[in-house]
Amino acid sequence: MTLKYTMHNILLPDGKESLPGRPLLAQSAAVGNMLAFARKHFPPGSTVLDLGAGEGGYSIAFARAGYVVIAVEPRFENVRKIRMALAPTDSVWIRQTTVEGYLRDRLGDLPGNTLVLCLGLLYHLKDPALILSALTRVGSGLILSTHYALDNHWQYDRVPPAGSWLLKRICKRLPFLFRHTHFGLSPLTQRWGRAGRWYPEYAPAETNVEGLTHSSYHNHQSFWLTRGSIADVIRTAGMTEVATEDRQRDQAFTGFYIKKNQ
Numbered sequence: 001m002t003l004k005y006t007m008h009n010i011l012l013p014d015g016k017e018s019l020p021g022r023p024l025l026a027q028s029a030a031v032g033n034m035l036a037f038a039r040k041h042f043p044p045g046s047t048v049l050d051l052g053a054g055e056g057g058y059s060i061a062f063a064r065a066g067y068v069v070i071a072v073e074p075r076f077e078n079v080r081k082i083r084m085a086l087a088p089t090d091s092v093w094i095r096q097t098t099v100e101g102y103l104r105d106r107l108g109d110l111p112g113n114t115l116v117l118c119l120g121l122l123y124h125l126k127d128p129a130l131i132l133s134a135l136t137r138v139g140s141g142l143i144l145s146t147h148y149a150l151d152n153h154w155q156y157d158r159v160p161p162a163g164s165w166l167l168k169r170i171c172k173r174l175p176f177l178f179r180h181t182h183f184g185l186s187p188l189t190q191r192w193g194r195a196g197r198w199y200p201e202y203a204p205a206e207t208n209v210e211g212l213t214h215s216s217y218h219n220h221q222s223f224w225l226t227r228g229s230i231a232d233v234i235r236t237a238g239m240t241e242v243a244t245e246d247r248q249r250d251q252a253f254t255g256f257y258i259k260k261n262q
Helices: 029-041 057-064 076-085 099-105 128-138 165-173 227-236
Strands: 047-051 068-072 092-095 114-119 141-147 189-191 194-200 221-225 239-247 252-259
Touching: 029 057, 029 114, 029 141, 029 239, 029 252, 047 057, 057 068, 057 076, 057 092, 057 114, 076 092, 099 128, 114 128, 128 141, 128 221, 128 227, 141 227, 194 227, 221 227, 227 239, 227 252
Parallel strands: 047 068, 047 114, 068 092, 114 141
Antiparallel strands: 141 252, 189 194, 194 221, 239 252
């Protein structure tokens, strides 16, 4: 069966592209900035931990830039896609497990000078503050790309409380009533002492979670931290911000962080 890629355009070992017609991920400005940060603080040959690797686009880009990559990905089909995209010279070690499972069982195996990639993952987690705190304590550097929840906005606080996949769909499909940035998020609340908003990933009775490749893996709702909460977790772990790229249109940013003693 032919595997269908949906996330990024990757150059495959046979010279073909995974998503022809789209720009190659490895040649994008975003990956260029990530690699520039990595090369400045982590020499080639260092370990890169890619959490929630998806179809492997970022893992492969870093491997082809000379890094040893550990790609953590729970979905079976995504793991198959990563393997199909790997060339014999690509140093990517795949761990088919959840992020929570990897942090519980294997995090202690990482070498001291590890760069962590948390790209498009944090806002799919039920306990993002706990996961982020663990990553920043162990990793020497972090590249974080994530959506975040606004501290206040009428579309969150003056509409009926979110919490269902149906409201999320309505908000996305009626942009003249709800900006696409609403996403069906709940009113502001707290989890584990951190501010954020609940986000409905899919219906609680969903049976095809494996096939929802752009959603969380095992929790039907996730918790979106506010920008301030994210910054506080990272700062508490002893990391300092090197650079930040904001995308306010979709409430997202990419941040580059390094341990202060690096």
